[in-house]
Structure formats: structure tokens, C-alpha cells
Amino acid sequence: MLYPIFIYLASLVLTGALSAAFYRNHRFSKYFAAVSNAILSLIMLVFLINRFDSFHDEVFKTIWSLPMAEFHVGVDFLSLFFMIPLLILAAACSIYGSEYFKEHRSGRFHWFFYGLLVAGMMMVLISRNVVLFMISWEIMSFSSFLLVISEAQKESVRRAGWIYFVTAHVGTAFLLTAFFLLGSGAGSFNFELFGLVPFEVAKSNLIFIFALAGFGFKAGFIPFHVWLPLAHPAAPSHVSGLMSGIMIKMGIYGILRVLMFFTSYQTWWGILLVIIGASSGIIGILFAVGQHDIKRLLAYCSVENIGIILIGLGLGVLGRAWDYPLVSMFGFTGALLHIVNHALFKGLLFLGAGSVIRQTGTGEIDSLGGLFKKMPMTGSLFLAGSIAVSGLPFFNGFISELFIYAGAITGAVASAGSIMPMVCALAVMALALTGGLAAAGFTKLFGIVFQGNSRKTDISSAVDVPSMMKLGMIFLSVFLVFIGMMSFLVIPFIEKPMLLLSGEAASPFIYQLSDIGEKVSILLVALLILMIIIFTVGKIFRRKTVTDVETWGCGYTKPASSMQYTSSSYAEPITSQFGLVLAARKELQSDNEIFPVKPWSFRSSVEDWFLSRVFIWFVKLIDRILSLLRWFQCGRAGVYVLYIGCIIIILFIWKFVL
Amino acid sequence: MIINIIISTAAALVFSPLLIGIINKTKAFFSGRRGSPFFQMYFDLYRLLKKDAVRSGTTTIVFILAPVIVFCCTLAAAVLIPISPGTGIISFTGDFVLLFYLLGLARFFLIISALDTGSSFEGMGASREAFFSAMAEPVVFISILTILRLNGTTSFTDALGGGGAGNWIIISLATVPFFIVMLAENARIPFDDPNTHLELTMIHEVMILDNSGRGLALMEWAASIKLWLFSLIIVRIILPGSVLSFLLTFVIAVIIGIVESVIARTTLLKIPQLLFSAGIIAFLGFFLSFSKIFVWS
Amino acid sequence: MQNNLLILISLLIILSNIFLLGSSRTGAMIRGIAFQGVLLSLLPLFLPSESVRILDIIILAVLSIAIKGVIIPHYLRKVTRNIRTKKELHPYLGYSVSVIFGLLVSYGSFYFIGKLPFMYLSISPFNTSAAFASMIIGMFIIATRRNIIAQIIGYLVFENAGFILGISIASSQPLFIEIGILLDLLAGIVIMVVAVNHIHLYFDNVNTDSLERLNK
Incomplete structure (x- = not known):
């Protein structure tokens, strides 16, 4: 498994370099880089999935001239598992990205850095030595920083890039501390030795806290999320899809890797993870609901989904600390599956948002509307992504949330004492609230952008995106439906990495996972058939439908498109009710006359x-x-x-x- | 299994419009009118199914698909609930999540079909529906956790389709929030007035303003099935042992009618507070279900 | 059954506490405190009958229903009507924060009361924990509200907690002491009402912030 990975890494960098070299012929250069990138990733993906069942841990070591360092790489089920979404997303985003830049050409090194970012993430997954890990980590951070500032002529992009750069390195400082603590305990900087030394409780607590903060800056949960809502809108959409989809998951990977160094987990780690996850989920989605920019909304939604993943991890840790293997199994399974799912649907949503921005020239929700008729393919795919991100059935988001719920429910029902049920109830409450608010946020996004009539922007000349971009999005949405409907086929890929985390105690119960998956699938398939039957029956016994009328304006005869509900008004009940968290600001400019002379203006914003x-x-x-x-x-x-x-x-x- | 599915489906389809009839009859009784007949809604549905439709030119395919999806998802959720002991058709850890998320999917499509028309009224209703249902969901889930703990099972349909009742205080602490949420989710007074379209408090009725013909019939039918679903859950929580307990749903309908007759609609700003207090009651119930103090006494 | 009723009463007391924390109108608060008073007055009926005389119990219950459920709310309602505050006075802490605080305190007292060593004395540990929570919530109301009527109600909540503790822990002590305390309470409230009237005359409002001016 390692040698193909090396070849993959080398060819990624090579194709990137070639595309930079042939920059003069721009068309060739971008297609060459994007398509070869996608094909390489797909080949790697197929190879990996083929070998998954017969896979055994592999290690490769050689001496390296850097102090304290050893070129030590390895693959285990955890890294293998993270590679799956990485490769899927790398392929989809690069196909999409080949057409993304319309009027201004991408920079010479754009595709080189893109390949480097993918390679860096791959390196993070296989590094087994602190120095190598940190180097890969920095390659990843730095190449993504260079991609974020692709449009550096804009002031906002430069500011976003700057904040991203600072946060990434504050995070690195925390990481280094954590690794030094680990290294001083183990007497070596190789990961394999970390796992062998038992750490005393105080030290392991310290390591956990530093690692959580350090990786938190990458993962972007609250309070470390500050860079996400700035960097994602600034970056080109396929890059934000890749970053939000998989790069922030590298933070989660790091937390999991550090957890695997410990033989026993502390209770309060789990409680802390659940609390951080719950607050990150709720606060993140509240901020998302209040946003006015498509990509900022999606960025805050990533904060929410990282929160959901953390809830799952927290339940897993708690279940292991308190010896409830079922809770631990469901929690880790849900978290791992949600990592993949979020990568897929968030990637799709960012690509969809990019299509909207590319075709209309604006990402301002309040000025858009009615795009579904102009861009039916993008609209339908965006709808699929919106349903998935709200965690609703038929799409993949539901399955992973269901497993996290199952962990919390098992914990709340089966456990003794009073702390475990309370934590689990907190998890259930947080999941339910985030689910409901996410549905509110994404009905807002989809309903305002794609439905009704355009509010300000002229969309009469907007058309759907070129077919390469559609292909990238369709590729992702196939997985959305597949995991959502046929989850029992996907679960075998999660069982082994899950057992690494939850310990062997969970293995007797593992059949329950695919059992739940099968039951859900049967029900959903039946329901789908029912829907199709009812719809066709309706088609057969067709009635006359008159369609050339206006929406009923409740007696008002001249409705204008500016009278439609806007995203601010749609979100108003939520932003005002949760004013404690959101600190929404409203500005009304009026001339205080009984009969207004000047036009009034009103704007509301949610400040982070x-x-x-x-x-x-x-x-x-x-x-x-x-x-x-x-x-x-x-x-x-x-x-x-x-x-x-x-x-x-x-x-x-x-x-x-x- | 197949027979159970058929029975539950038939019960949901047939009895649900009757609930609306009973509620309206009760309200008519309280206001001293004779009221429309019990079977009025059946006539309405029949009439609507026969009718031609008018559809706004602004709408897209979402608007055409939405009634079917809303109807099917609501029906599927209703079929999941066992109507007498031992008739659950599916049971696994966290099955109630599937049940309520199916309702969530129905709501999602209801909301975007309302936004599809571009009408500001429907946008208003959609916004409120989205917010209030987000507030209601945690309340329901905590109540369900309480019930699961009482029955010692992780499957909600198992708990409803068998098992004995627990302590009546805890059960009532779990049922009261459920009742409040039922009023909220089904757009009944004090949350919403099902008889008005154009008041300032409109929520559900305004979202289906632009539906007509068969689309409207499916939407209305789905709404009544949702009411049937919630009242069936409440009945099964209170009386899990008896075979004919589903007949008590009609009593629930009478209670809803009484509540609608004697209580005024609250202001919109108070609705979150009402749901919040329902959450507090649900939380107390959940707390009591594992409280050591309770076990001592 | 008896135990269940006791638990029900304590639950309703907790809920009324939370209601008091969450309501902004003085009228609603007075109704809440009257409801709580009536609930409390039912508690003596559950005392084990061999330890106390049945006549004492009935006298205590009737007296406290009269005082807590009727007379004090009546006075309070009268004084609110007298002073007629137009503006709603916002508390130092918001209502939702107060309610969450109340929940946490109630939960915390459930949790900690189980660890106290003298719990075997009480008729129901559940009542005792409700009393503990009430005590803290009463102080909280006094501390965070600006409105003087709300502060009086906070004081009453605090006193109610004492009543529950008195009934449920020291069931062996003569109930006449409780009756004496009740009458003291009545006198206290009457004095407060008179004081509120005077404050209103002097400052033209019942914002307790203006009392700070007195020390100048």
C-alpha cells in the first residue's frame, strides 16, 4: 500500500510542476493538471478500496539527516479510512476546478499548490514521526494558504489569508508543545513508541488539552473557528470545497491519532468533547443561519458539523472510559461516518455555491433568487446537498447522525449513575437542535437563492455551468445518495478503524451497525417506491393545470420581486431569539417624517x-x-x-x- | 408484518380526517353552533382530488413534487408507530430519530415549496415553521428518552408496542411536553390558528396558500395524518397495554378541541417561551427517571 | 401513593419557582407565589400522624393556606395596583438566563442532597432538595430583580423554603412554632407593603436602584 502512495504523491507534484511549466498554453495546462489529478486520485481510490479487506498495517523506515527525525511512514486503518474522502474530494474538486476560473486566469502555480495540498494531507496521514508530521502539516497549511490568497488583489482576501496564516501557526505552537510532552515521556519522536509508554494521568491530561487546542485550530470548532468564515469565502470554490471538506478533518485525524497513544481514556475528556461539540454545533449553526453570504454560511455550517463529529467522539471516549462498549461503538462509528459524509456534502455544497457565484457574479444571498429555472442541474444538486447537510433521510447525513444519536440513546437508557445520562441527554438535545436549525438555515439558503424571483441581480442571462463542473458535482452527489440509501454496504469500511478507537470490547456488538443500516435502507427503499407510485398515478390520471398565473398576492395586484421574503427576514425569528449568542446588529436609516421623502434603508448583520x-x-x-x-x-x-x-x-x- | 403495515396504513389514512372533524365539532359545541359534520374533511378531500389545479408561474418542479413527498413521508412516519401491542413493523436503536426525521424531511419540502412561490406571506409562514419546529424537536427527544428509560429499551417502537407503564408522575411529565409539542407541530391554538390564513400569526395554513387541487388535498391529508401520529403516540405512552387504545385518539381530539375553545392564541414572541417551558418539564421528567432520590422512595 | 403525591408537590414547587424566575409581570408572579403557598400548605397533611396531633396539622394547613394563598397575595396585588408602575423594570440578569440558572440549581440540589448525612430524618429527600433549591432561587430573585415587588416575592420564596425544611426535617418539633413563624411573616409582609407605598410616594417609582440615593 505504501509504494502506490509514494507514486501517487510523486506524480501529483510532478503533474503540478508540469502544468506550471506549460503555463503559456493555459487551456492545456489547466486541463492537464486537473484531469490527471482526478484520474490519479480515482486510480488510487479504486486500488485502496480493492485492497481494504486484505489490508495489514505497513511501515517504512529509513534514516534521515534532520536532528531527532527519522523518515518513518506507515499506514493503518485509521489513515486508510481518512484517505477515502480525501481521494474522492480531490478528484471531484479538480475536475470542477478546471473550468472554475472564467475571466481571470488562475495563477501559474495554482495547480502545483493544489497537488501539493493533496499531497500534504496524504503525508499527514502517513507520517509516523513528529518531525515528518510537522513538515507535512506545514506543507498542508502553507499550500492551502497560498491557494486561499489566489485572488490577492482583493483587500478582503488578503485579510482572510493573513488571519488564516496566523491561526494556523498559533495552532502549530500548541501542537509542538503537545508533541514535546509526548516525546519527553517516550524518549523518542516516533509515533510507534508513544503508544507503548504509559503516561501518568496529569501528563496525559496536559497532552490532551494541548493537542485538542492545536488540532482545534485546524479543525475549526468553537472557539478556534475564527479563520473558517473568512478563508472559505476568500478561496476559489473548489479549494474551499477541498479545505472545508477534508483539510479541517485533518484536525480531527490528529485528535484521533493522539487518542490512540493512550491506553485508557479519562472521563472528563469525553465530557469536554461532548460539551465543546454541543456548543460548537449550536453556536456554529446559529451563526450560519444569520449569514448573508453563501460561502460564509457554508463555512459556519462546517463549524457545526465538526461539532457533531466531536459529539460522536466524545460519546466514544466516554463509552470507553466508563466501559459501555455499545456507546463507544456507536459514537466512534457515527463520528467516522460523519467525517466522510461531511466531506462529501460540504464539498458538493461549496462547488454548488461556486457555480452560483461564477454564473451570477455575486454570493450575496439577499440579491439572488429564482436560479433553479436558470440552473436546474446545479439547483437539484444543491438541493441534494442541503437535505444531506440537514441530516434528513435518503441522504448520507442522516445515517451518521443516526449512529451518533444511537450512541447517545444507548448511553442515556442503559447507564447507571447520573452523569452519563445527563451528558447523553445533552448530546441528544444538541443534535436535535442543530438538526432543526440546520434545516432552517438550508431551507433559507436554497429557498432564497434558487426559488422565487431574483431580488436584485439580473439573472436573465445566467445559464447552467459547463459540463466539467457538473461532472464534479454529480460525482459527489452519487456518493450522497449511495451512502444514504445503502449504508450497510459502507459500514464494513468503518468497522476496522472504529475498533482501533473503541477497543476490542465492541467487536461482539458490531453486527448491530449493519443491522440498523439494513433496516433503514429497507424502509427508505419502500418509501421511495411509494412516492414513485403515487407520483405516477397522479401523472396517469392527470388533471388540467393552469400555470401561467402569478403567485397569489393575497389581493395585492402588483407584487414586485423586492417584496419577497429575504434571507434576513427569514432568519429574523432565530437571530432575535438567540440574541444572547448572536449579537445581531440592526441598522435602520429613516428620515423620521410621517410621509417618507428619502428611501429608507435597513440592514442587519451578525458579527462574529x-x-x-x-x-x-x-x-x-x-x-x-x-x-x-x-x-x-x-x-x-x-x-x-x-x-x-x-x-x-x-x-x-x-x-x-x- | 405485512398485515401490520396494512392495518397501520389504513388506520392512518382513514381515521386521521375524522380527528379534524371531531376537533371542529367540539369547537362548534363550545361556541354554541351546530358545526360541520364529522366527515366534512372526507368530503373536502374527495372534492379537492377531483379538481383541476392552478399553479403559479414562478414555481418549479419542487412545488410539484413537494405534496407527494410530504404526504408519503408523513404517512411512513405514522405507519412506524404500532397501533396496538406487538404491531411495530420496525425496531432498532434510535428508530424514533428516523420517525421524526421523516417528518423533518416532509417539513423541509413543505418549507421550500412555500418559498418556491416567492410570496412574502408564504415566506413568513415558512420562516416561523422552520424556527418553531427546531425548538420543538429537542423537547420531543428528551420526552422520548424518559420513556425509553422507563421501559429499559433503546427502541421507541418497542416501548410503544408493549411494555408496562411506569410511574405515573414520570409518564405525565413526559406526556405533557408531548402534548404541547403536538399543538405546536400541528399548528393548533395556542401556537397557530388553523382557521385563519392572513392573520399575523399564520404558520401552517399560509404555507399551502398557493396549493390547489390534488396538491392541496395531499397537503391537508398529510397534516391530518401528522395529528393522528402525535395523538397515537400520546395514547400509546399512556396506555401501552391495551389493544383498542387507539380509539382514545378521538378523546385526544376532543381535548384539543376543548383547548382551542378555552385558550387564546399566544403572541408569536411567547411561542419560544412556551416551547422552552415544555422543555423544562420534559427535562425534569428525564431527570426523575434516573434520580437516585426517586429510587429510594 | 402518598410518596408520589409528595413528589408531585415538590415538582410543582420547582416548576413554580422556575415560573417565577421566567415571568416579567408582577401580576403573574403574585399568582405564582400564591400557588406555591397553597401547595406548601398541603405538605403538613403528609406528616406521619403518630408523631403530631391531627388538630395541629389541620390548623397549620388552613392558616397557611389563608395567609400564603390568600392574604399575602391580596396585599401584594393591592400595593401593585396602588403604585401602578407603567414601565417594566428589567432585571439585572435576563429571564432566560435566570430560568437556566433555576434549572441548574434544582438539578444541583437533587444531586447534592443525596450526599448529606442527615437526610434520613426528612419525610422525603425530594422535598428537602426542592426546599434547598427554593432557598437559593429566592436569594437569586432578591439579588437580580430591580422591581421591589419581585424582591418581596423572592423573600417569600426564601421563606417558603424554610417552611418546607421545617415541616420535612424536624417533624418532631411542635407545629406551633411554624404557626408563630407564619404570623411573623404576615406582619413582615404588611410592614413591607407599607414601606413600598411610602417609597413610591417619595421616589415616584419602585426601582430599588433609587434606594441607593438614601445613603447620601
């Missing part, structure tokens, strides 16, 4: 106070502390050369004398 208060405050605090070291940067070239010399001497002494 995590960014404006908490995060900026934190960064300023660090800035104030670190400015004490500013004398170090004196600005004279000679002194810098001196610094370099000192470092060389120190490294020399460390490597050869000590």
Missing part, C-alpha cells in the same frame, strides 16, 4: 464576536508579551549574519559534540 473580541484580544496580548523581544530584530544585516552563524555553531555542537 469570537473573532472581534476573543481572538483579536488574545493575539494582541501575545503581541504585547512578544514585543519585549523586539530588540532582537534590530534591522542590521550584519547582526543577522551573526545570528545565522550562532545557530550553525549551536547545531554543530548539538549534532556532533553532545
